[in-house]
Amino acid sequence: MSEVECAVGPAERTPVPAARSMRRYNAAVARKHAHGGVTALLSDVYYSVVIVGIAVLMAIGALGQLPVHEPPVGTSHATSLAGLTAVAYLALAGALIGSAGRLGPVGAGGAEATWWLPLPVDRRGLLRPNALRMVALGGVASAVVATVLAFAVPGGTSPGRSVAGVAVAGVAAVVVAGLLQVWTAARVAVRLGDLLLAAAPVAAAAAVLGSWQPESVLAVPWWGIGLLGAVAVGGAFALDALLGRIPARRLRESGAVAAQATGALVSLDTRELGRALGDRLARQQRRRSLRMRLVGGPVRALVVADALVLARSPRHLGQILVTALVPALVLATPDLTGSVQLALAFLVAGSFAMLATGEASRRAEMSPGVDRLLPMGATATRRARLIVPGVVMTLWTLVALGSVGLWRADPLPWLALAVLAGPAWAGGALRSAFRPAPKWDSALVSTPAGAVPLGAAAVLARGPDVVVLGLLPATIAVLAGSVPQTLLLVQAVATAIALRWGSSTETRTLMDRLAEAQEAAGEARK
Amino acid sequence: MSRARPPAVLRVSKLSVGWTGRPVCGQASFTLPAGRSLALVGPNGSGKSTLLRAILGLLEPLSGSVQLLGVEVDERRASFRAQVSAVLDDDAWFPALTVAEHLYLVARGHGVGDAQDEVDALLDEFGLTGHADVLPTALSSGQRRRLLLAAGLVRPRSLLVLDEPEQRLDTATRQLLAERLNAEKEAGGAVLVATHDPDLLAAVADRAVIVGDETRLVSTAEAVDALRPGVL
Numbered sequence: 217m218s219e220v221e222c223a224v225g226p227a228e229r230t231p232v233p234a235a236r237s238m239r240r241y242n243a244a245v246a247r248k249h250a251h252g253g254v255t256a257l258l259s260d261v262y263y264s265v266v267i268v269g270i271a272v273l274m275a276i277g278a279l280g281q282l283p284v285h286e287p288p289v290g291t292s293h294a295t296s297l298a299g300l301t302a303v304a305y306l307a308l309a310g311a312l313i314g315s316a317g318r319l320g321p322v323g324a325g326g327a328e329a330t331w332w333l334p335l336p337v338d339r340r341g342l343l344r345p346n347a348l349r350m351v352a353l354g355g356v357a358s359a360v361v362a363t364v365l366a367f368a369v370p371g372g373t374s375p376g377r378s379v380a381g382v383a384v385a386g387v388a389a390v391v392v393a394g395l396l397q398v399w400t401a402a403r404v405a406v407r408l409g410d411l412l413l414a415a416a417p418v419a420a421a422a423a424v425l426g427s428w429q430p431e432s433v434l435a436v437p438w439w440g441i442g443l444l445g446a447v448a449v450g451g452a453f454a455l456d457a458l459l460g461r462i463p464a465r466r467l468r469e470s471g472a473v474a475a476q477a478t479g480a481l482v483s484l485d486t487r488e489l490g491r492a493l494g495d496r497l498a499r500q501q502r503r504r505s506l507r508m509r510l511v512g513g514p515v516r517a518l519v520v521a522d523a524l525v526l527a528r529s530p531r532h533l534g535q536i537l538v539t540a541l542v543p544a545l546v547l548a549t550p551d552l553t554g555s556v557q558l559a560l561a562f563l564v565a566g567s568f569a570m571l572a573t574g575e576a577s578r579r580a581e582m583s584p585g586v587d588r589l590l591p592m593g594a595t596a597t598r599r600a601r602l603i604v605p606g607v608v609m610t611l612w613t614l615v616a617l618g619s620v621g622l623w624r625a626d627p628l629p630w631l632a633l634a635v636l637a638g639p640a641w642a643g644g645a646l647r648s649a650f651r652p653a654p655k656w657d658s659a660l661v662s663t664p665a666g667a668v669p670l671g672a673a674a675v676l677a678r679g680p681d682v683v684v685l686g687l688l689p690a691t692i693a694v695l696a697g698s699v700p701q702t703l704l705l706v707q708a709v710a711t712a713i714a715l716r717w718g719s720s721t722e723t724r725t726l727m728d729r730l731a732e733a734q735e736a737a738g739e740a741r742k
Numbered sequence: 743m744s745r746a747r748p749p750a751v752l753r754v755s756k757l758s759v760g761w762t763g764r765p766v767c768g769q770a771s772f773t774l775p776a777g778r779s780l781a782l783v784g785p786n787g788s789g790k791s792t793l794l795r796a797i798l799g800l801l802e803p804l805s806g807s808v809q810l811l812g813v814e815v816d817e818r819r820a821s822f823r824a825q826v827s828a829v830l831d832d833d834a835w836f837p838a839l840t841v842a843e844h845l846y847l848v849a850r851g852h853g854v855g856d857a858q859d860e861v862d863a864l865l866d867e868f869g870l871t872g873h874a875d876v877l878p879t880a881l882s883s884g885q886r887r888r889l890l891l892a893a894g895l896v897r898p899r900s901l902l903v904l905d906e907p908e909q910r911l912d913t914a915t916r917q918l919l920a921e922r923l924n925a926e927k928e929a930g931g932a933v934l935v936a937t938h939d940p941d942l943l944a945a946v947a948d949r950a951v952i953v954g955d956e957t958r959l960v961s962t963a964e965a966v967d968a969l970r971p972g973v974l
Contacts, residue, residue: 222825223751223776224931225898228855232820238851246838326834331844331893335851336824464817465800 235341238332295420296429297551301365303423305382307416308361312354312386314409316393318473318493321350322462325471333464340460343467347459351390351452358386381441388448394455397470398462417538424548485653487571487578494531514590515600522604525576532572539565540612544619559694562616566641567683569612573605574645574679581650598646598719605645606715610638613690620694629699633690636704640686640711643718648679686714749811751776751901751932752797757806759789759796765804766792768957772949776900779923779933781943783965784953790936791831793953794905797934798828810901824852827899829890829907835878841865841889842874845896852897864892867918884910891919901932908939920945940969 322343324333332342362382366375393405422428436444473492480488511517526532542565546552580587580601587597613634621630654675689707693699722729752774760766767789774780782790795801797808799817808815816822839847842861849857865871868888878886887910894902902923908916916939923933923946937943943950943966950965952958960968 222898223900224902224926224929225852226849226854226856226860226896229898230853230855232824232853233850238847241847241850242836242839245843246836249838327836330832330834331836331847332851334823334828335848336820336853337851338820339818461818463799465802468800 232336235337235339235344238335238337239342239345294427294429294548294550295423297549298430299423299428300420300545300549300552302430303416303420304361304365306419307413308358308382309385309389310409310412310414310416312358312389312409313393314406314413315493316350316354316390317396317403317405317407317409318470319350319477320397320467320470320474321354321390321394322347322397322459322467323470323472323474324464324467325473325475329464329468329471333467338460340456343459343462344456347394347455351387351394351455354390355383355387358389359383377436377438377441381436381444384441384445384448388444388451391448391451391455395451395458397466398455398458414534417541420545421541424545487575487649490531514592515596517590518587518597518600519603522576522601525579526573526604526608529572529575532575535572536569536608536612539569540615543616547619547623555695555697558620559691562620562694563683563687563691566609566612566616566687567644567680570605570609570641570645570679570683571648573608573642574649576604577601577646577649594721595719598650598721601646602639602642602715602719606639606642609641609645610635613638613641617690617694624697629704630693632704633693633699633707636707636711637687637690640690640707640714641683643686643711643714643716644679644682646718647682647720651675651678682714682718685717686710749776750774750809751811752934753809753812754797755807755809757793757796757808758804759792759801760804761792763804767953768955769806770951770953770957771806772951772959774901774932774934776932777927777930778948779927779935779946781947781950781962781965782934782936782953783938783943783950783969788953789957790953791905794828794830794903794934794936798826798903824898825900826903827894827897827901828903828905829894830903830905831909832890833886837877837879839877840875841870841878841881844878844889845893848893849896854897860896864896868892868915884912884915887911888915891922895922899931901934902926904933904935904937906936906938908937908942916942938969940966943969 323346324343328342333339335342359379359382362379363375366378393409396405396408476492477489480486480492510520542561543558546558546561590597592600614631617630617634617637618627621627624630652675687710689703689710693703750773754770754772754774757770758765759770766787767784770793772780782793784790792801796803797815799808799815799822810822810825813822835844836847842865845861845864846857849860854860862871865874868891870885870888870892873881873885878889881889887907891904891907894904904923907919911919920942923935926933927946927948933946935942935946944962947962947965950960950962952960952965952968
């Protein structure tokens with residue numbers, strides 16, 4: 217840029233430096249102050265490659281081990297695994313475009329927004345590495361998903377071609393989101409992504425009802441992939457040329473989302489990740505809810521507030537609705553139908569639904585001020601928070617186990633089991649919501665997945681541990697294919713334990729408590 | 743014979759700002775010539791910061807226009823960013839850069855020739871020399887505010903925009919700030935400042951805009967009066 221005349225400021229002027237030299241200055245200073253060297257960087261890269269490889273191999277292995285049962289007798293509507301894979305690709309496209317739109321895909325948050333964006337240097341040069349990173353990330357994420365699906369659905373298109381095609385499509389999707397960010401608001405990409413994502417369960421239902429049973433998916437020829445690649449590369453060049461046209465306000469918005477999302481990943485908080493990617497587009501102003509008139513005491517206040525949080529979050533409502541249909545979808549896919557797969561689908565889908573019902577509790581854990589103002593003890597408050605997740609998850613379980621009952625042609629015992637098992641999820645939802653954040657400032661453990669804070673596994677296990685215990689009888693019933701009366705009794709006991717455990721306000725671990733009890737006993741003996 | 747008027751650095755015409763299509767305050771219209779200063783005053787939430795953000799091109803206005811030196815504001819133009827220095831309520835720092843390195847980054851990025859000398863002089867002026875080599879996160883909130891002010895002054899500019907610069911500053915630094923802003927005007931720069939501080943307002947502003955349902959241009963004395971408790 218030629219020198220601009222300014223009225224005030226330092227007299228001695230030189231030409232404004234290139235953006236690259238500003239980035240290099242930052243990088244050089246960061247290197248100067250850094251404690252690690254190239255070895256640390258290489259070891260980080262090594263760890264990343266190893267963990268992605270291990271995850272992919274584990275997923276492929278697990279999918280290969282799943283037993284394939286005969287299709288259920290009397291099922292008039294069904295789809296094939298390839299049909300489901302096509303739906304999975306539709307969901308992947310939606311998730312990719314939607315996430316790219318929410319994250320910019322080009323953004324500048326935090327220090328970059330404050331210190332870089334006001335500089336009169338070529339903004340395109342500042343943003344280029346960020347844009348390249350997002351495009352590459354889109355390609356890699358798509359390739360990983362495609363690799364798993366390609367090995368899970370043998371036959372048809374060669375795995376190499378599938379992976380290459382999906383990776384190129386992933387790159388193209390992020391590039392399109394980037395171009396939309398330049399020309400319009402990011403909302404267009406977000407809406408497009410959400411539309412595709414919402415279309416996925418509809419497509420799955422249509423595939424089942426229409427008995428769509430393709431033998432393979434994505435039979436795109438190599439020349440087609442090459443053509444798509446050429447379009448993606450052309451789009452990427454266009455995006456690069458237009459980076460300087462993105463207004464600072466959009467860069468700041470998407471940068472802030474990316475920073476919040478990164479924070480959520482570091483604190484291993486999936487709900488916070490959802491909030492980062494969803495809440496900024498949510499309406500900031502709401503009508504005063506009539507439901508608040510129902511408030512007539514602290515317990516009702518909590519219940520109404522929890523219900524309102526859930527009702528005002530379409531993302532979570534959708535999550536609950538879609539996951540409730542997963543067991544039915546597994547039953548309608550002969551290639552997947554089997555007791556083990558069904559039990560896995562029940563537990564995994566239920567866990568996702570459970571997380572959605574714990575949103576209000578998670579917010580209370582992060583901002584406990586309102587709870588502390590209520591004239592109730594901590595335990596009573598915690599128990600009141602079981603009500604909404606309990607009711608919602610009971611309805612969810614009625615749908616999920618009801619479809620199993622219909623499949624087994626004996627729905628009544630399964631519905632009874634659902635009523636008894638449903639509330640157990642609420643225990644898991646609360647235990648998961650009120651879990652502490654991992655302590656990144658304490659000792660770190662070096663693992664093939666990179667540095668992990670001591671106790672991270674225990675933090676992540678809070679919630680799923682209650683699910684395993686509380687839903688064990690129901691899972692056994694799904695595996696065994698029947699609901700004996702004794703099992704109903706056992707389920708009632710397991711649910712009671714899950715509710716008690718999940719609503720406990722105890723923060724110490726069992727080992728800590730045993731050690732302290734032993735210490736106290738020793739002191740008493742003295 | 744009429745006196746020659748200084749050229750307008752900033753011209754704001756019927757500017758309406760807000761969120762989701764709803765204006766947060768009445769339309770603003772004013773002109774800020776070189777060598778003058780204008781203050782925005784009003785209670786919390788009246789729309790001062792929103793107006794500043796729209797003037798800086800960081801928020802799309804609902805209607806109206808903003809011109810800098812006769813050209814419509816577009817922060818994507820490097821020449822606009824070279825002319826306008828803004829000190830907002832940002833509190834984000836590069837984790838690896840020290841206090842001095844943050845200032846050096848700004849000075850170098852604006853093509854300041856003797857960047858290190860300028861940085862040293864401002865560190866001294868704002869009482870940060872002893873903290874030059876620490877990370878900004880190790881500073882107190884008031885010291886970080888001083889660092890932001892120094893960053894706004896370490897680079898060339900024609901218009902200086904400040905959003906409540908008196909926040910978190912001690913009395914001595916507020917006086918220093920007032921002196922600095924008056925020096926800015928004397929050097930030919932234009933100053934646009936949003937403030938709640940009647941002393942700063944009286945010491946610096948030539949005119950003021952009371953921001954509210956009916957945004958209006960007033961004299962400094964009237965604005966100082968308006969800042970008394972219970973008036974706005």
